[in-house]
Amino acid sequence: MKKFLIHGVTAGVLAGIAGIVYQKAYEGAMLLDFSAIINPGSIVGASIFGCILMAIGYGLLERFKKTNLKGWLNVLIAVLSFLSILGPLSMSLPLEVEFPEMLPGLAIPMHFFPAMIFFGLNPFFTKPRLHE
Numbered sequence: 001m002k003k004f005l006i007h008g009v010t011a012g013v014l015a016g017i018a019g020i021v022y023q024k025a026y027e028g029a030m031l032l033d034f035s036a037i038i039n040p041g042s043i044v045g046a047s048i049f050g051c052i053l054m055a056i057g058y059g060l061l062e063r064f065k066k067t068n069l070k071g072w073l074n075v076l077i078a079v080l081s082f083l084s085i086l087g088p089l090s091m092s093l094p095l096e097v098e099f100p101e102m103l104p105g106l107a108i109p110m111h112f113f114p115a116m117i118f119f120g121l122n123p124f125f126t127k128p129r130l131h132e
Contacts, residue, residue, distance in 0.1 A: 001059045007125040008055025011118040012048030018117065019043040019110045026106045032099055034106055043110065050114040077115050084111045 020040045027033060057073050088107035093100040 001063070003125055004055040004059035004062070005052065007058070007121060008052040008118070009048060011054075011121050012051035012114065013044070014121070015047035015051060015113040015117045016040075016044030018113050019047060022110060022113075023106060030099075030102055030105075032102055032106075034097070034103055037093065037097070037103065038107060038110075047114045051118050054115070054118045074119065077118075081112050081115045 020043055023034075023038060023040075023043065027035075054077055057077075058070065061067055061069055061073060085104075085108045088104050088111075091103065093103065097103075
């Protein structure tokens with residue numbers, strides 16, 4: 001289980017860094033400031049939390065010898081990533097926030113960073129398996 005948690009934390013930290021870089025680039029390009037709503041701490045925290053949940057799922061499949069279900073877990077993770085964008089889409093912001101319609105353009109891509117980086121790092125944390 002340790003290697004799965006290391007995978008999750010590593011992917012979470014990298015997803016958090018990618019999210020912060022994206023936030024800075026987006027806000028700089030659009031001349032916006034959503035730091036009162038989305039800040040680096042929340043980006044990193046949510047990324048690590050999501051990736052640790054994915055790692056726990058992978059670890060449980062390994063523990064119960066159900067590795068053939070990883071494809072279904074990946075589908076579930078993808079579906080949950082898509083469902084998670086409903087939050088930023090339905091969010092009502094305070095009136096003092098300038099250009100609130102620009103927030104989804106910032107927040108929605110970040111919802112896919114944890115899964116994308118977790119899946120991208122997966123080959124570094126799993127042994128290649130020969131066909132059984």
